[in-house]
Amino acid sequence: MGSGTTAPQQAGDADYGAISDAYVDYRRPDPRIAAAIERALGDARTVVNVGAGTGSYEPVGRTVTPVEPSANMRAERPGHLQPAVDAVAEDLPFADGAFDAAMTTFSVHQWPDLEKGLAEVRRVTRGPIVILTCDPVLVEGFWLAEYAPEVLAVEARRYPGLDRIAAALGGQVSVDTVPIPLDCLDGFQEAYYGRPEMFLDADARRACSAWSFVDDGVVVRLEERLAEDLRSGEWDRKHGHLRAAPLFDGSLRLIVGR
Secondary structure, eight states, rough: OOSSSSOOOEEEEEEEHHEEEEHHBOOOHHHHHHHHHHHHHTTOEEEETOOOOOOOOOTTTEEEEEEOOOOHHHTTOOSSSOBBBBBBBOOOOSSOBSSSSSEEEOGGOOOSSSHHHHHHHHHEEEEEEEEEEEEEHHHHTSGGGOOOHHHHHHHHSSSSOHHHHHHHHSSEEEEEEOETTTTTTTTSSGGGGTGGGGGOHHHHHHTGGGGGGSHHHHHHHHHHHHHHHHHHHHHHHHHGGGGGGGGGGOOOOEEEEO
């Protein structure tokens, strides 16, 4: 997902031509996270989804207009969803106040100009703007930092600060923690908090764009050290309680501007 150049393979700072197929398989919408987004959208009937990607979290029963600059992501959208408009957040081809609400999920960190993008989203939206993102202050606290700190450093660097997002939105802004379920269907990094074996799955990693920014040595080190700690029981000694934790409060946040 994301907004940036409209080149066929590239959107924002990530090459979605290389990861879009894995994204479809591993980044499925989780119904519990979707419910939080639905509540935030309120009674909006028309919604613009900016950085829509393959359509995760697009609500049913509403008229959704998806916007996605990556040709590969647009091509991977399921047939039952509305085709996405080829455009970027900073230049939306819609009239002022065209939509009841707006949403963007795991996308704002891809926008080259966050402030301009959110100003455009506000221009075309009459009601709430709903943003699912991660708090960069908390990203590097995840246990994955013990094995691949470079990956979490990439994520912390890419995600805009919550204060910056709130300032760009203006008006009344709420920020809520989104608890992550143990069996989360959406395979972002923290979704595997209690399933460490998933980080040994190359396709699962590929579905998280931050891995595309680190060199092969980081991957080799992760695979060797994590596999060994799983074999020896060291990971479970330190983090095994997470295998039975039904929810995890990590860096995932839902921001709503009204």
